[in-house]
Amino acid sequence: MKIGILKETQKGEKRVSMSPNIAKQLIAKGFEIIVEEEAGTNSSYKNIDYVDVGVNVEKRGVVFKEAHILLKINPFDEEDLKLVDKGQVLISQLYHKSNPSLIQAIASKGATAFSLDAMPRISRAQDMDVLSSQNNLAGYKAVIRGAYEMTKIFPLMMTAAGTITPSKVLIYGVGVAGLQAIATAKRLGAVVEATDIRSETKEQAQSLGAKFISVDNEGEESEGGYAKEASEDYAKRQKEAVNKSLFQADLVITTANIPGRKAPVLITEEQVLQMKNGAVIIDLAAAQGGNCEVSKLDETILLNGVKVIGSTIAPESVSTNASELFAKNIYNFILHLTEDTNFKWDLEEEITDETLIVKDGDIRKK
Known part of the structure; x- marks a missing residue:
């Protein structure tokens, strides 16, 4: 499974959703990772830092085209969704309750989306809780x-x-x-x-x-x-x-x-x-x-x-520390959702159920 790390485009944002250190740990688990060029620059991570741990650095369009999972910190915007394909899995903070138009746009693409801000406040989810770490x-x-x-x-x-x-x-x-x-x-x-x-x-x-x-x-x-x-x-x-x-x-x-x-x-x-x-x-x-x-x-x-x-x-x-902690949350979340680098889709499990907002174009949570 190939994970794509996108550069944040929101004004003032300096973080990146995956640090080289955590990317290395995911690669060791069998995942392949590609990162948009210069995605980590504002967090003091150079392109070469990713290359050194086995990550491929690509242009934005290539990341969207090749990745099975697309990672961001902030919600996917209109320009992002133009490049999203049916069947891709989006993971970010979507704020779905206050952003219904975004959720509808993701659904219309036939994509799947997990919202990190919907993580339940339970002990099992503490190491995946991006709101707490940030x-x-x-x-x-x-x-x-x-x-x-x-x-x-x-x-x-x-x-x-x-x-x-x-x-x-x-x-x-x-x-x-x-x-x-x-x-x-x-x-x-x-x-x-x-x-x-x-x-x-x-x-x-x-x-x-x-x-x-x-x-x-x-x-x-x-x-x-x-x-x-x-x-x-x-x-x-x-x-x-x-x-x-x-x-x-x-x-x-x-x-x-x-x-x-x-x-x-x-x-x-x-x-x-x-x-x-x-x-x-x-x-x-x-x-x-x-x-x-x-x-x-x-x-x-x-x-x-x-x-x-x-x-x-x-x-x-504090983008360097914030990115590292966010990436560790993502690492734990992806390992929770997958087995042998494939999604388990256990919709009866609380963490998966609460965070899975759209599944293959069907809106599950409003």
Whole structure:
């Protein structure tokens, strides 16, 4: 079976779906791999790095023509689909719930498609979960970006000229990104607080040294390991509980996303106007509409002395690590789906069932 690695074309994307190291491991399992030329350049992987491990480097058209499996990180676009043939297997993040026209276009090609963002949150799937691996890096990098944008340092520092008090960091959402943000901010010496609709995250936040801002969440349970959209009543109570910390924070990081839906607004424009001068908000949910009402993806908004930065962080600035982790997720996923380099098509198995969106032109999930 031949796996084709495509160069990412989405603006700002620097990752590649397969690193040379992981490609070598797949080749050892019996797969043949071809990669589009210069696909790994922005992740510091040269064409020769792939050639050295047995990967064939080809032009884009050749990859589409020869590969049985086509790999990308971002959704296949209109130009990609012009080159897709019947029977090919597409693997990427498709965001099928919010992108029905793409799914219909794939189906019309008679192709098969797996959506990596549909991976179930179960223990068996942890090593295939691209959202977790990428969010881990995003949480780390959000703190580093925040430190760069702030006009203060994080740690307590005692000097002959006086004592510098530690910065205050507030984190919305204690998932993978939020936990890594807590750990990173604490290592840098900040005072960290966190809040989440899922009460089960309290112990995790506290174990990393953060103070957890609790809000009674009866009836607000999570869905499949993900936070679900909060009720209007909960959102109001959370705002009241968090406001004091928000208005005193030097850095705020928001990480709340709901699969297939617009990100919930956790910080309104009115709240931003009450934050202290010089505060920074890093909104990691900007690609899904943003947790802050005023944020815009890939833009820095200055409002009443507060910087609001809408970003996804990981693909922008840590592409080497992000690509390696993504590739390892892909490696585990492909081995799960296949036996002796052939697809098993076990549609009763949960991971296969949840991620297989289109099968030979038939739409299975909407």
